[in-house]
Amino acid sequence: MYHLLFHRYSILLLFIINLFGTIYGYIWYGWQLEITPAIFLPFVPDSPTASLFFTIFLGLFLIGKQNGYIEALAIVSLFKYGIWAVVMNLLTLAVNGSLSWQGYMLIASHLAMAVQGILYAPLYRVKLRHLAVAAIVVLHNDIIDYVFGMMPIYGNLMDHMQVIGYFTFWLSIVSIIVGYLVTQRNSLRNKNE
Numbered sequence: 001m002y003h004l005l006f007h008r009y010s011i012l013l014l015f016i017i018n019l020f021g022t023i024y025g026y027i028w029y030g031w032q033l034e035i036t037p038a039i040f041l042p043f044v045p046d047s048p049t050a051s052l053f054f055t056i057f058l059g060l061f062l063i064g065k066q067n068g069y070i071e072a073l074a075i076v077s078l079f080k081y082g083i084w085a086v087v088m089n090l091l092t093l094a095v096n097g098s099l100s101w102q103g104y105m106l107i108a109s110h111l112a113m114a115v116q117g118i119l120y121a122p123l124y125r126v127k128l129r130h131l132a133v134a135a136i137v138v139l140h141n142d143i144i145d146y147v148f149g150m151m152p153i154y155g156n157l158m159d160h161m162q163v164i165g166y167f168t169f170w171l172s173i174v175s176i177i178v179g180y181l182v183t184q185r186n187s188l189r190n191k192n193e
Helices: 008-028 028-034 038-043 046-062 068-096 100-119 128-147 157-193
Strands: none
Touching: 008 028, 008 046, 008 068, 028 128, 046 068, 068 100, 068 128, 068 157, 128 157
16 A cells, blocks of 8 residues: 555645645635734644645655655644544534535545645654654644634634634644654664664
């Protein structure tokens, strides 16, 4: 299976899919970006930025280059925002009793985001300093979202922002741990041998 996943054409196809998904994600956030103060603009479109990091990783990999900071930001943010969007859409379904077809599409695409970040972890060259920067970025983003009120607007869920903020903080911690485990597995194995 890994042979197929890591084949150059598979990576090129994934690059194209993620590039268009990233562009669509920024368009999807367009109306919220219009009402966002300029200083907070980089912190609002969470999922498209996560897929942007992964797209950059794929592009660099295709030309024979790597960047541990981009890779750490990709794995941590892909997992975090992939899982976050799945949970928020399921919560929307529970609160509203229904979900649009776009909601189901977001569940599928964001679950794929989380999975692809993990599947391609064997290609990452992430060190602890890279993970430390990724951890600061995602936790800082939580502060911007839930202290300064810049979180993605999800209709009726806005009534539950304190609980969602608490959940998101712990999801960030879990995402950092997942990022550590999947990128440092070889380092841990080598130390134990």
